Amino acid sequence: KHTYGDGNHSCSSLYMASGQLSRAEALACSGCRHACHVMLYCDTNTLLFGSIPIRHIVLMQMRFxxxxxxxxxxxxxxxESLEAGLGRELLEELGVAFQILEEDHVDSCFAPASSPASSTSPRLITHFYTKKMEEGQIRAVETAAVTTATDHGQEVLGMVRVPLHSTKGGGGLAxxxxxxxxxxxxxxxxxxxxxxxxxxPEELREALARSLKIQA
Ligand code: GTP
Ligand code: MN
Ligand code: MN
Ligand code: MN
Ligand code: MN
Ligand code: MN
Structure with a gap:
């Protein structure tokens, strides 16, 4: 059973899936607020500095x-349905009409309680999706995000690609x-x-460990 408002149940650990709920359980929570987000990504042959393979482009955004x-x-x-609502948000934030499908859904989680006071407000369930695209489509999204997207410069300050590589000095993903x-x-x-x-997995573990040292 899910515990409410204890702040420890969110999908916040690589090894714990607590806070997760099924799509059906999530939809059954009529008193909850819902938000959907998606990771758009593609494969690429691009080389950084002509030698470091980028391998994949993963898009995130700098928020307001x-x-x-x-x-x-x-x-x-x-x-609206979860997927229709996500499509509407993507049109606002990226300026591109997307068809996000139920099969693109990854998981649904209770959002971490931001403060003790927020335990009285409706619980937020965040639904996560992934969508693999062609490199040309990802580039088109990046272009539209600064030209046709209505949220550009307001709620969204820019799309960013996640550096997946690690440099000799320990930079990049970390x-x-x-x-x-x-x-x-x-x-x-x-x-x-x-x-x-x-x-x-090994590269990810090292990058995560280094990122915690950078933060400290
Ligand atoms: P408004 O138009 O200002 O309402 O913003 P929005 O509809 O675009 O909502 P937003 O993208 O900010 O997402 C709603 C809530 O979900 C946020 O207040 C955060 O708590 C949470 N959230 C936002 N982005 C992410 C994300 O990438 N992952 C997760 N898990 N939660 C997010
Ligand atoms: Mn790969
Ligand atoms: Mn939005
Ligand atoms: Mn948003
Ligand atoms: Mn919105
Ligand atoms: Mn908005």
Whole structure:
């Protein structure tokens, strides 16, 4: 059974899945607020400095609040499905019409309680999706995000690619992970990089450990 408001149940650890709930359980919570976010990614042959393989492009965004997160947002289940709401948010934030499908859904989690006071407000359930695209489509998203997206310069300050490589000096992914993320976006990123084999487990572990030292 899920415990409410204890702050420890979120999907915030690489090794604990507590706080997770099934899609059906999530949809059954009528008193909850819902938000959907997606990781758009692709394969690439691009070389950094002509020698370091980038391997994959993974998109995140710099938000209005200075935190890194995935594109997406609040969904109103009385007006739209999870996927339709996510599509609407992506049009606002990226300027591209997307068809996100139920099969793109990864998991649903209770958001970490931000403060003791927030335990009285409706619980937020965050739904996470991944969508693999072609490199050309990812580039088109990056272009549209600064040209046609209505949220550009307001709620969204820019799309960013996640550096998946590690430099000799210990930069790259570790430095990226040391920044501040919204909600459990950092965990969503780590978990997805691992699950989709976008970064080798050992490299990811090292980058995570280095990022914690950078933060300290
Ligand atoms: P508004 O138009 O201002 O309502 O924003 P929005 O609809 O785009 O919502 P937003 O993307 O900020 O997401 C809603 C809530 O979900 C946020 O307040 C955060 O608590 C949480 N959130 C935002 N981004 C992420 C993310 O990438 N991952 C997770 N897990 N939660 C997120
Ligand atoms: Mn939005
Ligand atoms: Mn948003
Ligand atoms: Mn919104
Ligand atoms: Mn908005
Ligand atoms: Mn790979």
């Amino acid at each position: 609040d200075g935190l890194l997160g995935f594109p997406g947002g609040f969904v109103n289940l009385s007006e 430095s990226f992970l040391s920044h501040s993320f919204v909600g459990n976006a950092r965990f969503q990123l780590l978990h997805t990089l691992l699950r989709l084999h976008l970064v080798a």
